[in-house]
Amino acid sequence: MVFRLGKKYQGLAHGFGCACHTPQAMQALARVEAGMSRRSVLRGIAATLATPVLAGTSPLFAQPAADRLLLRNVRIFDGHSPKLIEGRDVLLEANRIVALPRAGEAVSDAAIIDCKGGTLMPGLIDAHWHALLAGISQLAALTADVPYVHLVAAQEAERTVLRGFTTVRDVGGPAFSLKRAIDEARTPGPRIYPSGAMVSQTSGHGDFRQRYEVPRSPQTNLSHAEEAGISAIADGVPEVRRRVREQLMLGASQIKIMSGGGVASTHDPVDSLQFSEEETRAAVEAARDWQTYVCAHVYTSQGIQRALKCGVRSIEHGQLADEETVRMMADAGAWWSIQPFLADEDANVYTNPTQIEQQKLIAQGTVRALELADKHKVNLALGTDILFNPRATATQGRQLAKFARWYDNARVLRLLTGGNAELLGLSGPRSPYEGPLGVIEAGALADIVVLDGNPLETIDLIADPETHMKLIVKDGRIHKNTLEG
Template identity: 35%
Template structure:
C-alpha cells in the first residue's frame, strides 16, 4: 500500500524554492517525486494537496524531554513521573509539527526505543544520555550545604539531565558509558549558565586535558561534541578542542564568529527559553538569581543570530524549554521571524538540523529515499511564519509515512 500526495507546492530546502511535485510514499520512505499526478491503486491513500504548501517535518535540535520542572534544583522526582512527562512532551511536539528532536541531556535508549516501537506516539528521538559537567559546573545542582562523598547522587531534578565528571579518567568513563548506550553524540556543560544559580555566565568549565579526552572519545566513535556555552571566551576554548555544535552562544561576538566559520561549527540558538523564563519563570519557582542573569543573554540571543548570519555560520534551531514552558516550543519561530526571513528559520529547522544530526538525505528534506516526514500547510510559510505557528494551519502531519494529523 502506498500513500500519494498530489498537486502540492513542495519546498526544496536546497534551493529554497517551491516545486510542483507529486509524492509517492511506501512504508516509511519517499520513493518517488513525479512531475505529473500519480494514480493510486486499490488500497492506496491519495491526498489532494492542490493549493497547499508542503515542507519537511521540523527538527528541534535542543530539547530536554525529561524536564518536568523549570527549577532543576527541585528535589529529584520519581523516574516514573519524569518518564510520563517525557512521553507527553514527545507527543505534544509531534502534533506541533516536530517530527524529530535531539535531546541534549535527559533522554536515553529506553525512551528512543518506546518511540521506535510505537509505544509512545511522538517525535523521532536522538539523544546524548546525560550531559557531562564538572563539579561546580552548569550541571551541578547540588545545594551548597551538601558535602557528601565525591560522586554521590546530585539528588535534584537535574540528575536525569547531567552527571558530574572530573579529571581525564572520569570524563573518559562518562563518555564511554553514554556511547555504550547508543548515544548519538556527547554533550558537555562547558560554561556557566542561567539555570544554575551558583556559577557565572563568564565561567569556563573543564580543563584542556579533559576536553582533549572528551574529543578523543567522540572521535573514536565517529561522533561529535555539543557544548552548552554562552560567552566568546568559552566558545573559543570549545572550538580549540573540537566542539562541533555551540548550544545557545548568546554572547557571540564578531571575532568568535570568524573562528566558528573557520572551524565549520554550528550555532544552535535557543532564544525562546530565555524569553519564556523572563516572562513566566517566577511563576514556576525559577530561582531569583537565575532570573537576574536573563537580562543580557535574552537581548543578546537575537544579536548572536544576526552576527552568525553575517559570517555565514550554519545556524540550527533549538528551544531548550523546561517543564510547563514546553508549550512555547513553536514560538522560537516567532522570535526568529523578527530578525530573519521565514525561509531562513525553516531551513535551520530542517536542512541544517539534519546536518547537525548527521542525517542529511534522510531527514530535513523531501527527496527520494528520505524518511516521509511531511507537513502540509494551508498557507505559504515563506510569506508569513504564522503558517507554522498557527497549528490550525498545519493540516497534515506525517512522520515516517504514518499520518498523525489530517484535517484536509
C-alpha cells in the same frame, strides 16, 4: 543444618569484628541495595513498554496508513529551495518518499489523500530540545520518582510531534528508553537524537546537587539527578572519559558537555569556565573514537574559544560571543546552535536580581549573535531549549518563528528542516536513523507536514499547529489528519 568452614578458611569467619561491619562497608551495602531497588523499578518500566499494544486499541500512528500513499494537490517546500514546487505529487511507500510524480499522474496501488492546495514540507527539527525535561518543573524532575518523569515525558513527546516536530536533537537527559518506545511505535513522538546525561564538572552547569550534599566522599551515593541519568559529574581526565564512554554505551548519538555557566543555575555564574582543556579534549577524543562529536553548553567568548581549540563541533547558546570568537567558529567549520532567548513573554521567569540581569544580557547578545553569525557565514542551527517549563512547550513553533525578525521566512524554514538535518549528520555512523531527513526528495524518510497556507509568506502558520497543520506524517505513519479522504 549448620555450615562450618574448614580449617583452611576459619580465619575468615564472619562476626561483628570483621571488616564487613565497618561504617564504610555498611554504606557500600546500602548503595548496592538502593541500586537493586532502582533497577527493579526500571525493569518494571521496561516490561510495561515491552507489552504489545492491545488489539482493538491501536492508536492511529501504530500502523502505516497504507503500503503506498499518494499526497495530491499540494505545493511543496523541499527543505532547500526558497520557492515552492508546483505540479508535483508526493508518493510514500512504507517509511520513505519514493517519488515526486507529476500532478495527476496515475499511480497504481496507492491510497490517495487530497491536500486541498496546502503546502507540503518536511517535518520540523528542533536542534536543542530536552525530551525528558521540557514538560516538567525542575522541582519535580529532581525529586519525583524516575518513572513519573518518564511518563510525563511520553505525554510531552506526543504533543511535540503534533506540533509538527518530527525530529529533535536531545541535548541532555535520559531519553534512551523514550526513544526506544517511540521507535518501536509503542508511543507517539519525534525521532530523538539522544545525548544522554549532561557531562558536568563539580559545581558545573549540570551539577544539580544542593549545598547540604557537598562534599562528596567515596562512600556518598550519587545525587538524584545522576541516578536518573540527567547529568553525570566528572572531574579529571579519567572521569570525563569514563562518563562520556558510558553515554556512548547507552546509545548517545552525540555527547553534551557543560563548558560554562548558565542563567538558571544557582551556583555557577554565566562567566565561569568549566572543564579544563585536558578534560575537554578527553571528551572530544572519546566521542571521536566512536566517530561522533561533542556539543558544549557555553555563553562566553573565552569558554567558546577553549571548546573550539579542543575540537568541540557544536556551540550551544554562545550569545555572549565577540566578533573574534564568531570568526573562529566560522574558520573551524563549527556549528552554532542558537535559541531565541529574548527575555520576552516566552522566557523563563526569575525573581533573583542577578539572574534577571544575566537574562537581559543574553537577550541583547542574541540579537548581536544572529547578526554576527550571518556576517561570518557560520553554520547555524536553530532550537528552543525549553527546559523545566511545562507552560512553554506549547510555544515551541512560535518561538522558532521569531527568527523571521532577522532572516526571511524561507531561510528560517530551511534552517528548521534541511539545515538542522545537516547538523544531525555530524553523528555519522552513530546516527540512529538511516536516510535523509529535513527534505522532500526521493529516498528521504517520510516525515511530512501539510499546512493550510504558504509558510514562505506567513511563517506564523507553524506557530499554531492545531489550526494550520492539517496532516502530520512521521516515519510513514499518520499522526494527524484533518483532511477528508
